[in-house]
Amino acid sequence: MTARSNGDARTPGLRIVVCAKVVPKPEEVRVDEATRTLVRANVRSEINPCDMNALEAALELRDRHGGEVVLLSMGPPMAEPYLQVLEGVGADHAYLLSDRAFGGADTLPTCLTLAAGIRKIGGVDLVLCGEESSDGATGQVPAGLAEWLGAAQATYATEFDFDPQARRLEVRRELPGGFERLRVPLPAVISLKSGANEPRFLDVARLRAARARGGVTVWTAQDLGVDPAQLGLKGSATVVAGVGRAEGAERRRERISGPADQVAQALFERVWAASKK
Numbered sequence: 001m002t003a004r005s006n007g008d009a010r011t012p013g014l015r016i017v018v019c020a021k022v023v024p025k026p027e028e029v030r031v032d033e034a035t036r037t038l039v040r041a042n043v044r045s046e047i048n049p050c051d052m053n054a055l056e057a058a059l060e061l062r063d064r065h066g067g068e069v070v071l072l073s074m075g076p077p078m079a080e081p082y083l084q085v086l087e088g089v090g091a092d093h094a095y096l097l098s099d100r101a102f103g104g105a106d107t108l109p110t111c112l113t114l115a116a117g118i119r120k121i122g123g124v125d126l127v128l129c130g131e132e133s134s135d136g137a138t139g140q141v142p143a144g145l146a147e148w149l150g151a152a153q154a155t156y157a158t159e160f161d162f163d164p165q166a167r168r169l170e171v172r173r174e175l176p177g178g179f180e181r182l183r184v185p186l187p188a189v190i191s192l193k194s195g196a197n198e199p200r201f202l203d204v205a206r207l208r209a210a211r212a213r214g215g216v217t218v219w220t221a222q223d224l225g226v227d228p229a230q231l232g233l234k235g236s237a238t239v240v241a242g243v244g245r246a247e248g249a250e251r252r253r254e255r256i257s258g259p260a261d262q263v264a265q266a267l268f269e270r271v272w273a274a275s276k277k
C-alpha cells in the first residue's frame, strides 16, 4: 500500500477502503457432512454485521475530515446488490472481486486477493475491517491484509480518530481488564469491534443515485494480475480434514404464555430443572 504524501492534492482527507463480506445468515447455515462444505442453497445472505461498524467508522472519518470511502469485497456475483445497498448507506463506490478462481480460498489467498484489489484501487491510506466474519470467524483477514500490504495494523479497535497534522490515527483497543491507546501511522489496517458504533441507515436517494451511476465495479483474477496458483483452493494452505457436531447443551425454543405470575413460575421451574442436569 503506498501512502500518499502530505502534498498530494487529490483529496483533502483519507482514501479509506472498507472490506465487507457477504455472509449467509448464521441461523440458516447447515454443513453437508458428506462433502464437509456449507450448504448455501436457499440460504439468505446479509452483510457481515460488524462490517457495518467498519463502514460507519469510515463514514464518520469522512464526515469530519473529508476524503473518500470505497467498499471492497471478494465473493460471488450475488454479492453485488448487497454492496449497492452499502453505497446507499454512504460509500462512494464499491469493488467486487469475483472469479471462479477465488473459490475455496482459506484466509491466505483471501488476504492476498483483497490486498491485490487494494493495490489496484491505489492511493489507499486506511483499510477498515470488521473484527471477524460470522461464517469463517477466524479474525485473521485484517492482520493478513496488513502483512501483504506492508501496513501498520491495530485489531479489535473500539474507537479511533485521525490527526490530520501528524497524519496518524489514535486508536483505542479494549483488552481483558483494561485498554490500550495506540498511535498508528498511515497506511494502516484497523479492525473494528462489533458494536463499536451505531451504523447509520440506508438513504434511498443515495441508493438511487448509486444505481444511476452504474453500480459496482467487478474485477476478475486477470484484472488483478495475480499468479493463479496463489488463488482460491489452489493457493490455500489449509484443508478441511473433518467436520463434526460439538457436544453441547441442546437448544430448544418454547413459548410460555399465560398470566405473568404463572409464566414466571413456569420459567423458574424450567431453569431450576436444567440447572440440576
Ligand SMILES: Cc1cc2nc3c(=O)[nH]c(=O)nc-3n(C[C@H](O)[C@H](O)[C@H](O)COP(=O)(O)OP(=O)(O)OC[C@H]3O[C@@H](n4cnc5c(N)ncnc54)[C@H](O)[C@@H]3O)c2cc1C
Pocket (backbone or CB within 6 Å): 019, 020, 021, 022, 048, 050, 051, 054, 072, 073, 074, 075, 103, 104, 105, 106, 107, 108, 110, 114, 128, 129, 130, 131, 132, 133, 135, 136, 137, 138, 139, 140, 141, 142, 236, 238, 239, 240
Ligand atoms: C480449506 C478452506 C476452504 C474454504 N473454502 C471456502 C469456500 O469454498 N467458500 C467460502 O465461502 N469460504 C471458504 N472458506 C472460508 C474462508 O477461509 C473464509 O471465508 C475467508 O478466508 C475469510 O476468512 P474469515 O471469514 O474467517 O474472515 P475474518 O478474518 O473473520 O474476517 C475479518 C474481516 O475481514 C474482512 N473480510 C473477510 N473476508 C472478506 C471477503 N471475502 N471480502 C471482503 N472482506 C472480507 C471483513 O471486514 C471481516 O469482518 C474456506 C476455509 C478453509 C480453511
